[in-house]
Amino acid sequence: MSKKIKIISLILCLMMTFCAIPFAACQNLGERVDVVYHLNYEGAEDRTVQVYTGTSAKNWKAPREGFKLVGWYSDENCKNKYDFSQIVTKETHLYAAWKVYAGRILVTFDYNYPGCRTGVTSSVERDEIIEAKHIPADAARKGMKQTGWYKDAAATQKWDFATDKPSGDITLYAGWEHSDTIKRDADGNPIYENVNVNVWLAGNGQDTEIYQKIAEKFNKEYEGKIRVNATAALTDQGTFSLRSQNTPEKSVNEGTYHSVNDIFAMAGIELNYGDWYEGAVKDSIYNHAMTSVPMFANVPYLVYNKELLQKYNNGVLPTNYTELCELLEKAYTGENSTDFTPMHTNLEWSFKEGPAHTAFLQNGAEYYSFSDGFYSNNWADNRDNALNALKNTYNLFSANSSLHCGNNGGIADPVNRVIAGTSLFGLVTWIKDSDGISRTVVNNSSEIGVVPLSGLFTDNDTPEADRIPVNTFGLAFYKAQNCTDTQLAAAAVFADYCSKHSYMFTEKGWAPVRKSAYDADKMDSFYKDLILSIGKPENFYTYDGYKNGKKIYNKIASETYLVPMLYEANPDFDKVFTDFLAAVSAEL
Numbered sequence: 001m002s003k004k005i006k007i008i009s010l011i012l013c014l015m016m017t018f019c020a021i022p023f024a025a026c027q028n029l030g031e032r033v034d035v036v037y038h039l040n041y042e043g044a045e046d047r048t049v050q051v052y053t054g055t056s057a058k059n060w061k062a063p064r065e066g067f068k069l070v071g072w073y074s075d076e077n078c079k080n081k082y083d084f085s086q087i088v089t090k091e092t093h094l095y096a097a098w099k100v101y102a103g104r105i106l107v108t109f110d111y112n113y114p115g116c117r118t119g120v121t122s123s124v125e126r127d128e129i130i131e132a133k134h135i136p137a138d139a140a141r142k143g144m145k146q147t148g149w150y151k152d153a154a155a156t157q158k159w160d161f162a163t164d165k166p167s168g169d170i171t172l173y174a175g176w177e178h179s180d181t182i183k184r185d186a187d188g189n190p191i192y193e194n195v196n197v198n199v200w201l202a203g204n205g206q207d208t209e210i211y212q213k214i215a216e217k218f219n220k221e222y223e224g225k226i227r228v229n230a231t232a233a234l235t236d237q238g239t240f241s242l243r244s245q246n247t248p249e250k251s252v253n254e255g256t257y258h259s260v261n262d263i264f265a266m267a268g269i270e271l272n273y274g275d276w277y278e279g280a281v282k283d284s285i286y287n288h289a290m291t292s293v294p295m296f297a298n299v300p301y302l303v304y305n306k307e308l309l310q311k312y313n314n315g316v317l318p319t320n321y322t323e324l325c326e327l328l329e330k331a332y333t334g335e336n337s338t339d340f341t342p343m344h345t346n347l348e349w350s351f352k353e354g355p356a357h358t359a360f361l362q363n364g365a366e367y368y369s370f371s372d373g374f375y376s377n378n379w380a381d382n383r384d385n386a387l388n389a390l391k392n393t394y395n396l397f398s399a400n401s402s403l404h405c406g407n408n409g410g411i412a413d414p415v416n417r418v419i420a421g422t423s424l425f426g427l428v429t430w431i432k433d434s435d436g437i438s439r440t441v442v443n444n445s446s447e448i449g450v451v452p453l454s455g456l457f458t459d460n461d462t463p464e465a466d467r468i469p470v471n472t473f474g475l476a477f478y479k480a481q482n483c484t485d486t487q488l489a490a491a492a493v494f495a496d497y498c499s500k501h502s503y504m505f506t507e508k509g510w511a512p513v514r515k516s517a518y519d520a521d522k523m524d525s526f527y528k529d530l531i532l533s534i535g536k537p538e539n540f541y542t543y544d545g546y547k548n549g550k551k552i553y554n555k556i557a558s559e560t561y562l563v564p565m566l567y568e569a570n571p572d573f574d575k576v577f578t579d580f581l582a583a584v585s586a587e588l
Contacts, residue, residue, distance in 0.1 A: 066123025070097040115289020143266030192225040238482040248550040260290035267489035280540035292474035296510035300355040341406030345427035352558035354429030359389040359457040370544035452535035
């Protein structure tokens with residue numbers, strides 16, 4: 001072979017070798033995934049780029065007027081700085097942290113009312129007037145108009161953008177006044193002249209009669225001013241300004257309702273959250289704004305056979321999970337009957353809607369909570385609590401557990417079994433008078449007693465241990481197209497009236513959630529003892545208002561994980577925990 005040919009061959013070999021290197025590298029690249037850069041301030045648009053797994057993300061030098069980029073973080077609170085040398089393996093979210101340039105200060109515009117959107121923060125020149133481009137547009141608020149920006153939250157010291165100059169970081173607050181859509185008297189109170197208010201009673205049917213009784217009473221007091229038509233028939237939803245609904249169900253379509261804060265303000269009614277029991281109305285409040293006027297709750301509780309309790313525990317009721325388990329085991333062993341189940345319930349709809357998450361609430365392992373504008377799940381930091389909740393739920397409600405607790409689909413069965421003595425305890429979860437159970441049966445029976453759920457699903461000695469999960473109902477202001485502001489304000493008068501008369505719902509066995517309603521002299525005498533024995537209202541507990549809340553604790557928690565787990569002989573609690581956590585987190 002000639003020297004020239006050898007040189008050409010060597011060059012070709014080298015070319016093939018070096019060309020193969022990038023080819024091989026390409027062969028090893030993974031899938032393309034998103035890296036999302038969140039600029040992390042009001043009005044900023046996210047930037048999304050795709051990178052191959054196995055490579056690293058780029059440190060984007062994002063611009064922002066008046067600010068310097070501090071860096072990128074893996075959390076929205078900017079506590080964990082992101083290392084751009086690390087390999088990307090999945091979709092990644094990065095959050096920018098900023099600091100203001102020297103010589104500039106921060107001005108924050110606070111919209112200054114409950115439930116308002118996040119304020120806008122801008123970097124401006126120190127000791128100079130604030131330029132118009134930094135001033136946000138007025139916030140849309142039903143029945144109200146903005147009067148300007150003020151130095152104080154009470155809106156008494158107006159900021160003059162033509163002359164005032166900030167010398168340091170400041171917050172300016174929006175001021176508000178009533179719009180001119182409602183006829184008012186000299187004191188600013190709405191004037192009502194034969195105003196018609198349509199109320200759709202879309203609850204569960206048990207409350208219709210009570211609302212109509214309250215409406216009849218209201219109409220007599222407000223004759224010539226406001227007349228309420230409370231009906232279960234929705235003829236034209238465009239004319240119905242007020243709706244009675246299950247609170248979690250209503251929250252699914254939160255955007256179709258007005259804020260209670262705005263409508264009450266429009267009507268000149270003082271709204272004080274302290275009028276209600278805090279835990280019981282959490283699901284009526286979103287981002288500090290009330291989204292429906294709370295009325296009453298369905299409260300689950302246990303009934304027990306008095307004779308059996310005397311036989312196995314000298315009539316003493318258990319106070320925590322361990323005591324309850326010991327009593328159940330003693331009763332099962334003592335009765336020695338294949339038909340006997342120490343704790344009985346059903347695993348159908350009423351269990352899922354009612355007490356399925358009791359152990360989680362009492363063990364400090366809520367499915368989710370709302371804080372600082374974000375929904376989150378704390379199970380990563382409270383794994384033991386969540387696992388205990390899973391195991392305790394299984395032990396108390398599964399026929400396959402060591403406690404041999406039974407279950408079936410018959411709603412009335414738990415109460416009847418306790419009366420018959422084939423169960424020591426039965427779980428009452430929902431009013432079903434049409435099925436011949438529940439409050440009427442319990443109230444008339446001398447064989448059974450009532451015990452609240454507080455403390456029975458945990459051994460923890462914490463305030464959370466006393467929580468009782470409740471399902472609440474309230475009145476919400478629907479964004480009806482054909483209702484005037486005056487009709488909305490009149491609807492607020494009726495909603496406030498209903499809340500103050502919510503003791504009338506005890507006639508059907510409902511528990512009021514307004515503090516003043518717990519006046520035993522006003523309660524229905526037939527149900528008074530039962531209402532006062534099913535649990536302290538300060539222990540009633542709901543989840544924070546959220547559009548996906550019902551999906552989380554009903555569809556995901558109960559239907560997908562808890563109820564199927566209860567039918568298993570030997571569930572893998574660690575796997576249930578992991579899958580459960582992932583499914584809940586995906587909704588937050």
